[in-house]
Amino acid sequence: MKVSIIGQGYVGLTISAFAAEYFDVVGFDSNQKIVDQLNLGRSHIEGVESQLLKKWISAGRYRATTQGVDIQEAELVVIAVPTPLTHDRKPDLGYIEAACKTIALNVTKPVLVINESTSFPGTVRNYIKPTIEKYSLKPIEHEYAISPERVDPGRTDYNQRNTPRLFAGLTPEASRKTREFYSKFCDNLVEVSSPEVAEAAKLFENTFRQVNIALVNEFAQIAHSLGINVYETLDAANTKPYGFMKFTPSAGVGGHCIPVDPTYLANVAEEHGAPATFIRRANEVNLEMSEYIVRRVAEDNGGKLDGKNVLVVGVAYKPNVADVRETAAELVIDHLRSLGAVVSWHDDVVGNWKGESSAPLEGADITVVVTKHDSVDEKKILVSAPYVFDTTGKVKGANGL
Numbered sequence: 302m303k304v305s306i307i308g309q310g311y312v313g314l315t316i317s318a319f320a321a322e323y324f325d326v327v328g329f330d331s332n333q334k335i336v337d338q339l340n341l342g343r344s345h346i347e348g349v350e351s352q353l354l355k356k357w358i359s360a361g362r363y364r365a366t367t368q369g370v371d372i373q374e375a376e377l378v379v380i381a382v383p384t385p386l387t388h389d390r391k392p393d394l395g396y397i398e399a400a401c402k403t404i405a406l407n408v409t410k411p412v413l414v415i416n417e418s419t420s421f422p423g424t425v426r427n428y429i430k431p432t433i434e435k436y437s438l439k440p441i442e443h444e445y446a447i448s449p450e451r452v453d454p455g456r457t458d459y460n461q462r463n464t465p466r467l468f469a470g471l472t473p474e475a476s477r478k479t480r481e482f483y484s485k486f487c488d489n490l491v492e493v494s495s496p497e498v499a500e501a502a503k504l505f506e507n508t509f510r511q512v513n514i515a516l517v518n519e520f521a522q523i524a525h526s527l528g529i530n531v532y533e534t535l536d537a538a539n540t541k542p543y544g545f546m547k548f549t550p551s552a553g554v555g556g557h558c559i560p561v562d563p564t565y566l567a568n569v570a571e572e573h574g575a576p577a578t579f580i581r582r583a584n585e586v587n588l589e590m591s592e593y594i595v596r597r598v599a600e601d602n603g604g605k606l607d608g609k610n611v612l613v614v615g616v617a618y619k620p621n622v623a624d625v626r627e628t629a630a631e632l633v634i635d636h637l638r639s640l641g642a643v644v645s646w647h648d649d650v651v652g653n654w655k656g657e658s659s660a661p662l663e664g665a666d667i668t669v670v671v672t673k674h675d676s677v678d679e680k681k682i683l684v685s686a687p688y689v690f691d692t693t694g695k696v697k698g699a700n701g702l
């Protein structure tokens with residue numbers, strides 16, 4: 302079977318790499334640079350080995366393209382494009398619309414379209430299907446399904462094969478074909494009764510994390526004000542064998558999912574007249590964490606950061622990946638700079654970011670650890686400045702939450 306995957310980022314390339322073992326895969330991406338690198342067998346995604354990509358390319362099982370015409374032979378098309386927020390924090394379906402247009406203008410026979418991009422309930426039924434139909438040059442009866450992606454980039458214990466995958470088609474035939482496709486490379490398929498249930502479940506999974514992270518971030522502030530060690534308290538609570546799940550405090554949430562997906566849920570809820578106060582407040586608590594951390598750092602340093610050389614360690618949004626989307630490090634750096642600090646950052650996994658490069662891990666007045674990659678030596682962090690504030694709980698002997 303010929304499969305086209307629209308979007309060759311974290312989600313799309315990961316699926317391509319698994320699917321190419323069983324299908325002929327064309328990876329369509331609008332970014333020419335990414336496509337050129339992929340066709341040279343160079344992966345830009347953690348968890349997708351360049352070696353594997355090279356293997357599929359030389360076997361004729363994978364190629365990347367920016368040309369819509371290259372997807373016209375597809376029998377199955379997966380959509381894996383970004384679903385960010387607009388400037389006024391509303392769901393931005395612009396990338397999905399563009400992907401629908403690519404399908405509509407190039408695919409001339411009926412195919413199964415599966416959406417893997419995260420979006421609100423009703424997206425497949427009320428947006429993707431009508432949009433493809435709107436742009437199609439002639440009426441075609443495509444099948445439609447959703448299978449929200451759950452990949453956690455950089456994670457090695459759970460992958461496409463052993464992470465249960467939700468799915469639902471708009472029709473029984475779409476569900477059947479979707480199961481057939483994923484069953485090749487996923488061992489645990491969970492069919493739900495409608496695409497809306499699958500879409501809502503994905504949003505709720507990430508909202509569950511967002512709310513619990515906000516709760517523990519608030520609790521870290523409470524514990525500090527009471528003079529109690531938050532980590533010891535969490536470990537103590539975690540000895541309860543049921544009814545408790547441990548989350549740890551941090552500088553905030555980052556990545557494409559946790560800071561974004563709950564807002565998709567809150568928006569659709571409010572459009573339907575249902576309050577989403579809890580989700581909205583959790584978002585605020587997580588965003589406020591960066592300010593709280595900078596305040597604590599300033600308090601410990603005589604109330605002033607003006608002119609101080611501050612080194613932020615780790616600007617990726619989580620350990621061991623180079624992904625800086627929505628990273629809390631950006632807010633921490635902005636707050637530090639607004640107080641007059643001279644800020645540089647150290648992150649050799651990221652390397653370059655926003656026109657700046659990773660600085661050496663030494664010689665600062667103050668070090669603030671936002672993300673701790675495994676490759677960064679704890680002892681080097683401790684001697685990088687006379688004062689070190691750790692937001693991760695991983696640097697023993699530093700000041701922290």
Ligand SMILES: NC(=O)c1ccc[n+]([C@@H]2O[C@H](COP(=O)([O-])OP(=O)(O)OC[C@H]3O[C@@H](n4cnc5c(N)ncnc54)[C@H](O)[C@@H]3O)[C@@H](O)[C@H]2O)c1
Pocket residue numbers: 307308309310311312313329330331332335381382383384396399400403417418419420449450451452453454557558
């Ligand atoms: N990254 C994750 O951990 C993760 C996990 C689960 C779900 N998701 C969801 O999956 C979707 C994709 O996320 P991602 O992390 O893979 O994003 P990404 O930014 O890594 O990749 C998206 C790719 O799509 C390409 N693209 C954008 N518009 C396009 C278009 N019109 N046609 C073709 N290509 C286009 C971009 O160039 C980019 O390479 C999002 O909805 C996201 O919320 C992501």
